[in-house]
């Protein structure tokens with residue numbers, strides 16, 4: 001029987017009436033490795049696979065060496081020096097078989113069972129230790145020979161990938177698909193930002209996570225997945241939600257930023273910061289069976305050149321309320337990884353001056369040209385306000401515009417009457433508000449600020465950028 005435990009291992013009595021030889025092996029944490037001072041160890045396992053492979057190993061050992069009984073217990077989590085990491089107990093009819101069987105298991109366990117070891121050193125640093133032959137494979141170029149063969153990659157291109165620093169903002173549906181290909185291609189340094197925990201409703205599209213990881217931190221689980229592909233990828237995790245306060249710090253060490261969020265506010269924030277810091281951004285959005293993707297490079301048009309204002313919440317669906325098919329997120333995530341690889345390797349055809357629209361239902365795709373827009377705030381690195389058209393008070397409007405109009409959009413029987421200057425016309429004469437002509441900055445007022453917000457959002461989407469909404473409506477006057 002093979003077992004993983006986060007608790008200290010208590011060695012249990014082990015007997016078998018048909019056996020004459022018993023061997024018990026105990027592996028402990030030692031205080032040094034390769035001349036370095038080790039202060040503790042950390043074991044991480046892909047639990048389901050580890051248990052399945054462990055049980056298979058035991059069955060093979062029993063058959064091969066005639067063992068009558070085998071038990072293996074392996075610790076996971078943090079272990080201090082002197083603590084027991086693994087206990088292997090075997091019983092066989094004779095001592096020789098017991099010794100040979102136990103030794104065989106010790107070796108095979110190390111090679112075959114997916115348990116990863118991280119050594120923490122006295123100087124405060126730590127390192128994942130390759131298990132079995134993965135270390136050797138990934139340190140050489142053997143793992144990448146099939147792509148090095150490509151004329152536009154070669155040894156030089158592989159080195160560029162090894163030197164690359166890529167940040168995944170969000171490891172949901174998009175990031176889950178981008179991460180394995182980026183790591184498998186040999187990207188040297190990966191940052192992972194996500195403050196969420198794995199939820200059961202994520203599993204249909206966020207393929208980095210297993211059912212037994214529900215409730216665990218996404219950033220950490222995604223990092224563990226990356227290390228299983230390549231134990232030598234340098235992974236840094238940021239288990240937090242990115243916002244205007246922490247974004248600059250998180251982005252600082254990375255050259256390529258992959259936006260895997262479904263938040264428009266975050267997309268525009270990353271857009272402006274990447275422009276300000278001279279980094280490249282690959283951003284994608286998905287809606288039901290469609291996806292769109294574009295790349296922002298330091299000297300190309302940005303997201304805000306295309307969308308001068310952040311579209312309002314509710315006008316673009318998110319996965320949680322509109323539903324999403326896993327493969328759509330997956331496809332767009334792989335497009336994002338492709339853009340990053342193209343950018344790093346200098347392959348032509350980057351979506352830096354275009355946007356690709358993909359309809360996975362019909363298989364149609366459309367590449368729209370994008371151009372730089374003059375006086376674009378995003379290009380200047382200024383983070384766009386989510387609601388630049390909400391005016392906090394009429395005094396604010398006065399100082400901002402000098403001259404402006406006010407339109408009261410309440411129903412005729414709503415009170416109190418507005419007694420303010422600049423009132424454009426009586427409510428009874430307004431007619432169809434969606435067609436209203438604006439003669440300069442115009443502040444719309446309703447009872448609470450909600451109806452005016454919706455109207456102004458609608459007017460602005462129709463290109464009427466002189467429309468403003470007064471927060472809190474007549475109360476705010």
Ligand SMILES: [Zn+2]
Pocket residue numbers: 301302303304305306372373376377378379380
């Ligand atoms: Zn721009």
